[in-house]
Amino acid sequence: MLNVSDIDKSVGYASLCWEDIKPIYTFDDSFELQSSDFPDSAIELLLARIRDLRELYGQISDGNEAKRLFFIAPILETVSRLVGDVRILVEEDVVGRNVLLKGRFQFVLKRCIERISIVQAKREDMLQGVVQNLTGLEALADVEDLPVAYGIVTNFIEWRFLISEDMQVRKHEYSLDRTNTIPSFEGLKEIVGKIYQMLSN
Numbered sequence: 236m237l238n239v240s241d242i243d244k245s246v247g248y249a250s251l252c253w254e255d256i257k258p259i260y261t262f263d264d265s266f267e268l269q270s271s272d273f274p275d276s277a278i279e280l281l282l283a284r285i286r287d288l289r290e291l292y293g294q295i296s297d298g299n300e301a302k303r304l305f306f307i308a309p310i311l312e313t314v315s316r317l318v319g320d321v322r323i324l325v326e327e328d329v330v331g332r333n334v335l336l337k338g339r340f341q342f343v344l345k346r347c348i349e350r351i352s353i354v355q356a357k358r359e360d361m362l363q364g365v366v367q368n369l370t371g372l373e374a375l376a377d378v379e380d381l382p383v384a385y386g387i388v389t390n391f392i393e394w395r396f397l398i399s400e401d402m403q404v405r406k407h408e409y410s411l412d413r414t415n416t417i418p419s420f421e422g423l424k425e426i427v428g429k430i431y432q433m434l435s436n
Contacts, residue, residue: 251366252366253362253363253366255366256366256369256370259402260369260399260402260403261402261404262406263403263404263406264406264408266398266406266407267407268396268407268429268432268433269428269429270425270428270429270431270432271429271431272428273317273427273428275424277316277317277427278420279420280313281309281313281423282417282418284309285306285309285423286417288305288306289416292305292306295391300357303391304341304355306391307341307342307353307355307391308323310430311342311344313427314344314427314431314434315344317427318346318431318434318435320346321345321434322344322345323342323343323344323345324343324344324345325342326339326340326341327339327340327342327343329371329374330378331373331377331378332377333377334374334377336377337370337371338352338368338370338371339354340353340371341354344434349385349434349436350375350379350381350385351387351433352368352384352385352387353368353388354367354368354386354387354389355388355390356388356389356390361388361390361393364390365395365406368387368395368397369386369397369399369404371386373399382400383400384398384399384400385399385433386398386399387430391411392410392418393408393410394408394409394410395407395408396408396409396429396433398433407429409425409426411426
């Protein structure tokens with residue numbers, strides 16, 4: 236069992252790569268995450284907010300990771316308002332007790348006992364983002380004694396939705412359609428609806 240003196244010995248996501256974890260998990264890439272329905276007015280407000288951010292901060296797709304967080308956050312805020320009773324946690328670290336793993340999430344959506352742990356992919360590397368997310372989800376499931384753990388990896392344009400259960404990972408991928416770096420109404424509604432569905436499970 237991991238104790239305080241073992242923390243420095245635990246393995247973080249930065250020490251692991253896709254080839255390390257790929258043989259450990261069984262991945263189901265055929266999983267289709269359905270999108271919940273909700274009023275279009277929520278997406279109209281979200282799209283207006285993203286357009287404002289685009290004017291203030293410039294291009295979304297210029298590789299600036301810190302900037303992307305400003306565009307990801309409004310999507311999470313929109314879902315949280317729609318679902319209700321959701322808290323958004325920022326920069327959450329988790330260290331396993333029985334598994335020698337640790338992880339970091341940029342955001343966590345928390346609703347009662349439900350959690351969706353979100354990682355921003357660094358340097359456009361979605362696979363390494365999945366490694367970071369799954370490492371953290373494994374530690375979180377250990378600490379919180381969760382049978383199922385939910386995660387998202389995103390760089391704002393690309394989204395990976397993960398459901399991890401007993402070394403089985405259901406994975407769903409979605410890419411935001413966009414014009415001049417502004418995402419489409421339909422794409423935003425799909426993303427918000429998918430996160431809504433995960434929080435409603």
